[in-house]
Amino acid sequence: MKPNNSFNEKVYALLKKVPKGKVTTYKNLANKLGTRAYRAVGRAMACNPYAPKVPCHRVVSSDGTIGGFNGTKNPNSAPIKRKIALLKKEGVIVKANKIVNFERIVVL
């Protein structure tokens, strides 16, 4: 369960590389990891043991949409909405769970 030395670790590392006020996409992360495990990346976020370290809310789908972590039935993902609000403060405009300014999506 949640191996600290695995694929997900690499995802967290890339996520931490994302500058503040910027967001990234699952596809991008997977591509950087040299894999097509887009879903694996998202799943790693669901199990992310690095809550404050890994800004999962900073990761969006390739279309710029938030995805589903905000609409998840998981109670742990509920307060993430608050993180999105903070993200907006940083310069990332999120409207209706979607990134308005795509310029904020940075490619690692």
Added chain:
DNA sequence: GCTTTGACTCTCG
């Protein structure tokens, strides 16, 4: 060790 699921993406209808 095999089967199921998942915060996704792409293509076809």
Added chain:
DNA sequence: TCGAGAGCCAAAG
């Protein structure tokens, strides 16, 4: 333009 289905990879059970 919108909707549904198949595909890929990895981790959890």
